[in-house]
Amino acid sequence: MEIKEYLKKQAEYINGKIREYIPEGIPEKLFDAMAYSLTAGGKRLRPVLILESAKAVGFEKIEDIVDIAVASEFIHTYSLIHDDLPAMDDDELRRGKPTCHIVYGEAIAILAGDGLQSYAFELISSNKKVPPDKLVRVINLLAHGTGIYGMVGGQAADILHEKENAFDDIQFIHTHKTAKFIQSCCQIGGVLGNGAQEEIEALGRYGLYIGLAFQIQDDILDEIGDEKKLGKKTKKDREKNKLTYPAVYGLEKSRQMAREYVENAVEQIKILKSPDVLINIARYIIDREV
Amino acid sequence: MEIKEYLKKQAEYINGKIREYIPEGIPEKLFDAMAYSLTAGGKRLRPVLILESAKAVGFEKIEDIVDIAVASEFIHTYSLIHDDLPAMDDDELRRGKPTCHIVYGEAIAILAGDGLQSYAFELISSNKKVPPDKLVRVINLLAHGTGIYGMVGGQAADILHEKENAFDDIQFIHTHKTAKFIQSCCQIGGVLGNGAQEEIEALGRYGLYIGLAFQIQDDILDEIGDEKKLGKKTKKDREKNKLTYPAVYGLEKSRQMAREYVENAVEQIKILKSPDVLINIARYIIDREV
Numbered sequence: 001m002e003i004k005e006y007l008k009k010q011a012e013y014i015n016g017k018i019r020e021y022i023p024e025g026i027p028e029k030l031f032d033a034m035a036y037s038l039t040a041g042g043k044r045l046r047p048v049l050i051l052e053s054a055k056a057v058g059f060e061k062i063e064d065i066v067d068i069a070v071a072s073e074f075i076h077t078y079s080l081i082h083d084d085l086p087a088m089d090d091d092e093l094r095r096g097k098p099t100c101h102i103v104y105g106e107a108i109a110i111l112a113g114d115g116l117q118s119y120a121f122e123l124i125s126s127n128k129k130v131p132p133d134k135l136v137r138v139i140n141l142l143a144h145g146t147g148i149y150g151m152v153g154g155q156a157a158d159i160l161h162e163k164e165n166a167f168d169d170i171q172f173i174h175t176h177k178t179a180k181f182i183q184s185c186c187q188i189g190g191v192l193g194n195g196a197q198e199e200i201e202a203l204g205r206y207g208l209y210i211g212l213a214f215q216i217q218d219d220i221l222d223e224i225g226d227e228k229k230l231g232k233k234t235k236k237d238r239e240k241n242k243l244t245y246p247a248v249y250g251l252e253k254s255r256q257m258a259r260e261y262v263e264n265a266v267e268q269i270k271i272l273k274s275p276d277v278l279i280n281i282a283r284y285i286i287d288r289e290v
Numbered sequence: 291m292e293i294k295e296y297l298k299k300q301a302e303y304i305n306g307k308i309r310e311y312i313p314e315g316i317p318e319k320l321f322d323a324m325a326y327s328l329t330a331g332g333k334r335l336r337p338v339l340i341l342e343s344a345k346a347v348g349f350e351k352i353e354d355i356v357d358i359a360v361a362s363e364f365i366h367t368y369s370l371i372h373d374d375l376p377a378m379d380d381d382e383l384r385r386g387k388p389t390c391h392i393v394y395g396e397a398i399a400i401l402a403g404d405g406l407q408s409y410a411f412e413l414i415s416s417n418k419k420v421p422p423d424k425l426v427r428v429i430n431l432l433a434h435g436t437g438i439y440g441m442v443g444g445q446a447a448d449i450l451h452e453k454e455n456a457f458d459d460i461q462f463i464h465t466h467k468t469a470k471f472i473q474s475c476c477q478i479g480g481v482l483g484n485g486a487q488e489e490i491e492a493l494g495r496y497g498l499y500i501g502l503a504f505q506i507q508d509d510i511l512d513e514i515g516d517e518k519k520l521g522k523k524t525k526k527d528r529e530k531n532k533l534t535y536p537a538v539y540g541l542e543k544s545r546q547m548a549r550e551y552v553e554n555a556v557e558q559i560k561i562l563k564s565p566d567v568l569i570n571i572a573r574y575i576i577d578r579e580v
Contacts, residue, residue, distance in 0.1 A: 023438055026462075030438065030446035082404060087396035106377035110400065111446045114372060114407065118437030121411050125430035132422040139429060140415035147408030148313055148320065156320035156401045172316075 003280035004288075007048065014044040014069065021070045023119055033104040033112040034119075037077050041095050043290075045214070046072040046185045049207065052281065053189025057199050058273045064129035065192045068138060071120040072185055075146050078116035081109050083155065089240065096231045130192060138188050145184025150176055158242070166248045173243060178218075179211025195272075202268045209265035210282045216258040217286050219244035223251065229289050258286045293570040294578075297338065304334040304359065311360045313409055323394040323402035324409075327367050331385050333580075335504070336362040336475045339497065342571065343479025347489050348563045354419035355482045358428060361410040362475055365436050368406035371399050373445065379530065386521045420482060428478050435474025440466055451533070460533045468508075469501025485562075492558045499555035500572045506548040507576050509534035510541065519579050548576045 001009075022035050047069035051062055059065075084091040084099040085106060092102050101109035124139055144150060154177025163169035186207030190200035221230060222237045223246045237244045245254040265282045269275040291299075312325050337359035341352055349355075374381040374389040375396060382392050391399035414429055434440060444467025453459035476497030480490035511520060512527045513536045527534045535544040555572045559565040 025439060025443065027443065027446045027450045027452050029450055029452070030443060034438070078404075082400055085400065087400060107449050108446060110372055110375065110377060111442050111449075114368075114403070115438035115442040115446075117404065117407055118433045118442060121429055122433035122437055125426050125433060132426045135426050136415050136422045136429075139411055139426075143408045143412035143415060147412055148324070148405040149315060152401050152405040152408060153315065153317065153320060156317045156398060156405075159397050159401075160317045160319055162317045162319070 003277075003284045006277070007043070007281070007284065010048045010051070011042075011044040014047045014066075014073065015039075017047075017066050017070050018044075018073060021067060021123065029104060029108055030111055030115065033100055033108050034077075034116055036103060037081050037100045037112065038074070038116075040077075040097055042073075042076075044073060046076050046182065049182065049185040049281070050189040050192070052277050053186045053203050053207075054193030054195075055189075056203070056269065056272045056274050056278050057190055057193040057195035059193030061129075065127075067127055068124050068130070068188065068192065071123040072142065072188070074116045074120040074123065075142065076181070078113040078120075079146070079151055079155070081113040081116070085109060088155075088159070093232065134191055137191050141184040141187050141191070145180045145182075145187075150180035150184070151178075154178065154180070161243070166243060170243045170245060170248045174212055174215040174245070175208070178215040179208050182211035182214065183207035199272055202271055205268040206265045206278065206282070209261040209268070210285055213258040213261040213265065213282070214285050216245045216254050216261070217288065219246055220251065220254055220258070221289070226289060231290075255286075262286055293567075293574045296567070297333070297571070297574065300338045300341070301332075301334040304337045304363065305329075307337075307356050307360050308334075308363060311357060311413065319394060319398055320401055320405065323390055323398050324367075324406055326393060327371050327390045327402065328364070328406075330367075330387055332363075332366075334363060336366050336472065339472065339475040339571070340479040340482070342567050343476045343493050343497075344483030344485075345479075346493070346559065346562045346564050346568050347480055347483040347485035349483030351419075355417075357417055358414050358420070358478065358482065361413040362432065362478070364406045364410040364413065365432065366471070368403040368410075369436070369441055369445070371403040371406070375399060378445075378449070383522065424481055427481050431474040431477050431481070435470045435472075440470035440474070441468075444468065444470070448532070456533060456538045460535060460538045463533060464502055464505040464535070465498070468505040469498050472501035472504065473497035489562055492561055495558040496555045496568065496572070499551045499558070500575055503548045503551040503555065503572070504575050506535045506544050506551070507578065509536055510544055510548070511579070513541065516579060521580075545576075552576055 018038055022038055025031055050069040050072055054065060081100045083089050084094060085101055091099055100112055121139060124135060127135060154173050158173045158177055161169055163172060183204050186203040187200055190203040222234055225234050227234055262282045266279050269278055308328055312328055313321060315321050340359040340362055344355060371390045373379050374384060375391055381389055390402055411429060414425060417425060444463050448463045448467055451459055453462060473494050476493040477490055480493040512524055515524050517524050552572045556569050559568055
């Protein structure tokens with residue numbers, strides 16, 4: 001099976017699991033808002049990377065850890081809901097559908113995001129199959145990669161542009177906003193898969209590099225992608241005066257940097273037991289048109 | 291020492307510890323915003339209850355668990371920052387100081403709240419003194435009490451008023467918005483203090499009841515409190531058409547209900563080794579003028 005098809009199948013598997021783990025309760029509108037954003041589609045890259053990283057170090061009991069993979073998508077979804085808010089990126093559409101605050105109002109969108117974050121940690125800490133010491137490590141990696149030293153810090157930098165030049169700025173933003181979360185997913189997979197410390201560290205470097213390549217490719221697709229295939233308007237970043245790789249380095253240099261990150265990522269994980277799927281994912285990240 | 295003085299001393303101890311654990315990093319403005327709200331004062335009731343609950347079951351190594359107590363205040367602070375946002379309660383002042391979004395802007399206030407939540411879980415999962423199985427339980431209790439089945443759910447209910455009548459509505463709101471978080475703090479203290487299951491459950495009931503009494507007293511003070519002592523305007527809830535106990539039940543009945551909750555709370559914890567401080571805290575909650 002080609003990697004594109006394989007990833008599609010994996011995303012469908014994750015979609016089914018997300019539906020299983022969607023929380024139910026009252027107030028109805030809060031739970032509806034969370035479910036709305038959780039089922040809005042997407043590549044499900046983060047949960048897939050958790051599971052594939054675990055498999056790459058030889059782990060097979062995927063059903064024991066899939067709730068943790070799902071939790072990573074809860075965090076990703078919270079970040080999208082908050083990113084779309086009027087005070088942030090002010091987006092009314094995501095993947096062709098009205099954003100959470102357009103449908104449910106700003107207050108409920110803020111709370112749906114807050115609640116998805118806490119529920120991710122509730123879900124992970126409810127897992128009874130993984131030993132507690134590993135769960136604590138997983139929670140630490142996830143909180144770190146998605147918090148003030150990771151995703152939240154990167155999002156703040158994207159708003160503030162505190163750095164002295166665009167090269168430092170874009171590197172800080174992409175590393176923190178995107179790559180550190182993806183890095184933590186690969187490390188989490190390594191921990192859950194009972195990988196050796198050396199393997200977990202290799203997965204961390206792999207995750208950081210593919211995270212950067214992923215964000216560069218996102219920037220490139222925003223610049224030159226096919227609007228129909230992407231299901232969204234292109235050149236949005238430029239309209240919003242967002243710092244992107246093509247804007248800072250030009251298209252050709254951006255493509256080259258993404259390729260270098262991918263090859264570097266591939267290099268890191270050759271020590272793993274079964275690195276093939278991760279290697280294909282890395283290469284696919286810069287080939288994708290969506 | 292009188293309980294009022296004792297609580298003041300404990301709040302000062304917690305304030306010192308908060309300063310120790312305030313995260314540092316870049317982007318500067320994000321970290322400044324978090325520090326600003328973390329050091330804006332307050333009773334520090336939640337961390338104090340974690341520590342006092344641990345002591346009540348016979349625990350003495352407070353320094354080993356104080357980071358977890360501090361983390362609860364990080365969560366409380368995130369909830370205040372988000373509650374104050376224009377899309378939520380739209381408050382420009384808190385404890386006489388401009389709210390986070392007034393000083394740092396809405397985007398950074400949203401991210402400071404998000405980041406305080408994730409950093410709370412990062413802090414707890416970084417503790418090396420408490421055994422991992424207990425840390426997982428603590429994280430689960432905290433995420434549950436402050437998430438969609440607790441504080442976040444209550445805040446959503448406070449905005450939505452989905453219930454059929456005001457009696458059900460106010461009970462749901464106060465139980466979820468305030469009492470469940472306070473309940474989880476008391477349970478967390480019981481877990482960290484190596485309490486027996488029976489003791490942890492007693493602390494949970496105690497926490498739920500004092501949480502309700504605390505919120506009723508807050509409502510009463512908003513209605514008849516001394517603006518100078520409180521450091522804020524009273525009758526704000528009424529202006530904002532918030533559902534409060536005095537609005538639903540009248541002042542006298544509200545006072546009586548708060549007293550009953552407190553006596554019920556006291557009854558629960560008589561089985562503990564050293565319940566005296568917790569008993570005094572319960573009684574003080576409805577005597578307080580601030």
